[in-house]
Amino acid sequence: MTDDIRTKKLMNAPEDIIPEAIEGMLSAHPDLLTVEGATRRAIVAKDGPRDGKVGIIIGGGSGHEPAFAGYVGRGLADAAAVGNVFASPSPEHIMDAARAVEGGAGVMFLYGNYTGDVMNFDMAAEECEGMGIPARSVQVTDDVASAPKGREKERRGIAGDFFVFKIAGAAAEAGRDLEACYAAAQHANDNCRSMGVALSACSLPQTGKLNFDLGPREMEIGMGIHGEPGMRRGHLESADAVSDELMQAILTDMELGKGDEVAVLVNGLGATGPLELYILHRRIAQILGERDVKIHHSWVGEYCTSLEMAGASVTLLKLDDDLKTLLDMPCRTPALTVAGSLEPVGKRTRRTHAAASSTSGIERSDLAIDGPVTPVRFRQMMLAIADAIHANRDWLSELDGVIGDGDHGVTMDIGWTAVRKELKDPTDETVSETCARMAKAFLDAVGASSGPLYATAFRKAGEAVSDRLNLDAGAMVAWIEGICAGIQSRGGAQVGDKTMIDAWVPAVAKARETLQSGGDVIACLDAACAGAKNGRDYTAEIESRRGRSAKLGERSVGHMDPGAASAHVMLVAMTEALRE
Template identity: 65%
Template sequence: MTKTKKLINAPEDIIPQLIAGMVAAHPDMLTVEGPTGRAVVAVDGPRDGKVGVVVGGGSGHEPAFAGYVGRGLADAAAVGNIFASPSPEQILDAARAADGGAGVLLLYGNYTGDVMNFTMAAEELAAAGTPVRQVQVADDVASAPVERRGERRGIAGDFFVFKVAGAAADLGEPLARVEALARKANDATLSMGVALGACSLPQTGKPNFEIGDDEMEIGMGLHGEPGIRRDKLAPADQVTDTLMEAILSEMAPAQGDRVAVLVNGLGSTSLVELYILFARLKQVLDARGIAIHRSWVGEYATSLEMAGASITLMRLDDELAALLDHPCRTPALTVGTVEGAAAGSARSARKAAGSAEGPARATPAVALIREGAITPALFRAMMQRAGDEIIAARDWLSELDGVIGDGDHGITMEIGWKAVQGALENAPGDETIEGCCKRMAKAFLDAVGASSGPLYATAFLRAGAAVSDRLNLDAGALAAWLAAALQGVRDRGRAEPGDKTMIDAWVPAVARAQEAVATGAELAVIEAARDGAEAGMKATADLEARRGRSAKLGARSKGHIDPGAASTWVILRAMATALAGAQAAA
């Protein structure tokens, strides 16, 4: 496979350098606030008495999301890793910066990782007394039928929903009203896209899916997820008609209606092509007697260097049209002339006390149960080995994900486990296994976001709590640790066996581990878990995905192993290998 070229320095430095470049290029509009360094804030946006509008998501979609931060639009954006949700702590930094005392509205695309991370942040804001609401943008008609519209993913429709919400907040509307108008915009907005070529993640330099020279993917997702079907490449007018038919058949606008239009490039599609699409789009609307109130053509929500485009229509009434016309000024969008307070003078300091926990403290070892071969030091060695093997399997995991997802699972897991390894290296020598689990949870969640962050953080926390009365783990305690980790994943992700997720590896792993407890041997328990996970992982190839991004593929997801199940097997295999090695050396 051909390696791609990118003008970057080091893959691990991409996001901080991206943010530094944006802020340096637009110092009159943007600044960075908060200890995570991932909250891009409008210099003259947040102010006392105004609802704070926070947007966010993974990087790689520029100018979304930070490009829409500025006066009259978003007050702050939480910036995640490439194609991965920001973490709760990064979202909290953005929300605290945007908070003007009237509440905060969180806006983001309807993806599993974003939903989990933004919800965790919202729960923490609410617990601290900040009124908070959330709206998930769900405009992609290709990703679910109309009767399951709530399952749809958000693509370029973010552009219109963000604009409407930002205008409402700028006009002084209260939180409930800003939320209601954002939902109204979401309900009025429909999109559909087409991809002609793949993008490549900076960490791999490989296209994240394969497509023939004479093929196109209809309904492609914004992260490279496969669409509803693959067709032979067709002329621009035919492609436009296909996308417009899907949108208009559901929207059903009447003669005399008004719409706003966005023809969006996905990263490497020329304006020549985009304007050709727009020309045909206008012919279609003119023939139906539908007026275009406003239109935008260009790159507004990209997918790195993917070749392709999307079409978005928002059906307007007078209220939505007025909010769309309301002035705003951001790096990616300027409408009208913005008048307001001078930079930095619009708000008082409203920095909430940071809620991030410090390093996990070691639980006193007094009265803890000491039976068992797995000491805290050995447990840390097992986790370090898990990190090593995840890192070694990165490309394989990403390749699995590229077939049915967005191709970043291996990269995300590598980032998370490297953070875990670093955190464990700094752990006090007398820290208990529960303390290590707390440390691992915070490190993984802060580093990753995405869907893996909340899932693994919850798993580690629950697993640690399940053995909080122990210094060492015996066979029964190890099985209890595994069972609690499984329950944490189920509770946070709401997935069940058969959904084609990591649960399908975890469930048989725990079942076999519990059966092996009778042997009284810790190694037998973890090896049984490893073997159960492997069987469960392989069985996912026969399943049709019902959760996550691959659920949009339907039958096309069959025949492929779930990457989350694969990484579960890698982790349990590594734990077994480390324990066997330690016992052999003893």
């Protein structure tokens, strides 16, 4: 049956793909790279970090190799935080990188403008500031297909990372302070534009299924590097016609005139070889030549991929004297070497930074004990969620593949697997203490957008019932409200945005309505399930207004939001577990 057909990948166990890839990268480049930190997800330059130098930390999801760890090395990034496939690294991954490279001059985080990356890097920046480490962040926003002119801050980052990272690394190598490094990187981002085309889909290692359908004679113009749909889908055209369309979009957005100078990147998305990429560059050079725009330097090859996706992107960086100087400065990394002499590395002092710790003792004799949901039953309900998410993993990822990057089910499964491992041994703890452990386990394992959202949700939910040992109907409703409030406080989504909030808000409303009518715990949970289902189904009727799918507009109508679907799965699982 076609449902059983899986894509082919050279891998061992899917859950080991990231640590094994990191191990292989380190064994291939022992002179350049090492790994530091407890998470083993911070790849650090052996000869980059040093006292008095701004620490440059880049990062993002795996699957884009050589981005991001391939740009770690002298003169470029000091470290990369490595996330799961198509998922942001977690704050702890990022902090391992920051602690490894901080040299007393502050750190700068650089990453693509995606919801998960923004939330996770923001949390890491907040932690840095709390430890006395100055931190700045630059979100790369080069993709002209993802938002119109005038709304550049909404654009996603694609292959333009290559140029922005290079400029930032050179500025730090030159000894510029944190604010000057930030200004140089932001200036590069402001003058960088990209546009891509996809000729085929890619598949996640965990699912082995193509993220979306693209016909044998079709192409997607404006495709994102996670498989997000682009501006339009159409009939496959010639290399020159594709180049013309990509360049028209870039040049309409970027002011280039006679005598201007640019750097050019023609980037393969994973399954498009140099032969085709050079044909694209041929036409790009012709177009720029017709405008009397000079190419200072070109790079042609795979620099920011999307697993095995076929297709390419074009990036232009408009140069001035400072950007040209920084672009030409030498660097030595696995994926990029710019020739030139590099001064010997100076002294490096290993610093220790104590994170703020908080301990709170709970006086169990003060806690309310009425209610059927004991801490043991609550733990069983959470384990039931982990089982249900695992069982529905592929379905949730398929929903996400239609309007997003296809990893929602995989990401949620990783998070809940970590929760299952954390809760496998019985402990004498309260519901709120269990929630705190769940939050840390989920966040450390996942990253992505789900990590910060559900970590905050679990903390808020636990706080909402911190005065109780057992949960009654009112406390159970308060716990669900805490989940919803935590997600909204971290992510900012509202009803109608086509997100998980469209399921959680009606779940809360129905549960509270049933509680006010005298319903017991099971009745309130049943009502929450019904509300979540209504909200889940409603998302198929509306356009997306947040996240990667927001770029689709009307094309997102008719497709259920995967986050709303997983919210319903969670509520049903915990309800059935309690009923049993």
